[in-house]
Amino acid sequence: MNLKKYLKVYAKFLHTSLASELEYKTNILIDLITAILSLIGSIFLLSIFFQNNGSIGGWEFKEALIIQGIYTILNGITNTWFNPNLTEIVKHIREGTLDFVLLKPIDSQFFISLKKINPSGFLEIMLGFFLLFFCIRINQINLNLNFLTLSLITISCSICILYSLWFFISTSTIWFVKTWNAIEVLRSFLYIGRFPLNSFSFSLRIFFSVIIPIAFITTIPSEVFLGLSQFWKILLEINIATIFLITSRKFWLFALKFYSSASS
């Protein structure tokens, strides 16, 4: 793979999608306001849960805010990259414009996963980081190299798991044509990620860890922040992320063999 070419293409993707989005200034403004209100609403909801209980599943409010911070960053990434691109796959397949992507001398998964960005998602990412820095202060977390490395690894793994799950669903459009509902279900499951894994019953914990590993996505990075992480859990998350990424790639290549293109 020619890395220089891919970086050049990605720079063009950034430029064209930013230029496209900036054509509609009001839309961006509304998105930005929505992101701020959504974060305020989520923190308010979380505070209601903790109003009568000092802790839920062993997590105090100021600790649960870390999960909210990580969730906000991931949600920002979802809104910046996954939502505009991966929902577009469904459109590409239904309308047959995937033809143009497949005939370009560039990796098709790279193209359809990164072609667009929604700049208003950046604000959510920034808000998420602000919240995390605030949590680092109120939880008196020691910022050392070990902590930063583990945080970076676990958050990256979370992004990979989230991307792969979404990509699986979008790819299945090649057979099922309409999968918007499944994507909506996944988005609803993502809300679960705002709460600590321990706050769920045993059976739900198993479901959200094994069947759909949503809980891993936020809980394990949060545990790293609080110094509660166990090595095996981090290793498990790395493994899950790697397996999900490789499988999503293989699934895409396999699915393309069944792509019949839309009729003209």
Added chain:
Amino acid sequence: MVQNIIDVSNLSKSFDISIKEPGLNGTIKHFFKRQRKSLKVIKDISFEIKEGEIVGFLGANGAGKTTILKMLCGLIYPSEGSILVSGYLPFRRNENFLKNITLIMGQKQQLIWDLPPIESFYLNASIYDLDMFEAKRRIKKLSEMLEIDEELFIPVRKLSLGQRMKSELLAALIHEPNILFLDEPTLGLDINAQRNLRKFLQKYNKETNATICLTSHYMKDITSLCKRVICVHEGSISYDGKLDLLLKKLSPVKEILIVCRTEKDAIKIENCGFTVKNKIKNEITIIIENNSITSTLKTILNKFDIEDLFINEPPIDEIIGKILIKKDYDI
């Protein structure tokens, strides 16, 4: 000797389709248990195309033209048989193969809707690994050939269909491919835009010796661009050869309208033993076989005092219409 650039042998393609009975019962049945059927849309076809050729694929809707085109450019896996395009197996979509081909579809677009076409050209240039200087040179050359200038800087959504199609062509040709697959490129364009597009394709073919495979329902596209046609009927090839031969075979006669000075002359011609289509006062229309046109015209001009004379070809659409519904042509 000109080499084959496309080699297709015993190619077949089947699709699995689900069948639904009409009515509510049918819908419920279809929801719970789908009846599936394998449909062979391309049936054991073989042909070769030489470098620099312009070949038109003719056929009714659903005959399989687009499926053939999509298999040739590697979008669809063939079920049986083999295809070699420029020495590559298309469905492997090798990078060098993809740099050699392009697909233009009249009803689908790749340009970024909210931005001027120039942005899409630069994006494509980076995908094809062209440096900025080379990209600008190619854009300048192609925009001159396509006669577009200011349109390059206007958002795509504000361009007319004709301007958009020209921009689509430029976006698809920026990497200077030597095989062009065109699926109804003039669809929806007005007569002038169609003519300009045809002129451009002729020029492009002449200048670059690119091979062009074209499907179109506008007969003018086929007759002005393609010397060779491949007729597809229900997934099989019913004719593969020169277009003029096919037209001669399907329409072996011409109509000649003779305007005489007097009605008397018209009656004399009527009594000469020609096949007369109609006669109105001093005008008479006769039907003559293609191979005896010269001798017949000589006789008429020598014998009678003629005021004017018109030779009419039968309407091409009517002839091509016959091709679309007939299964075999032995020429």
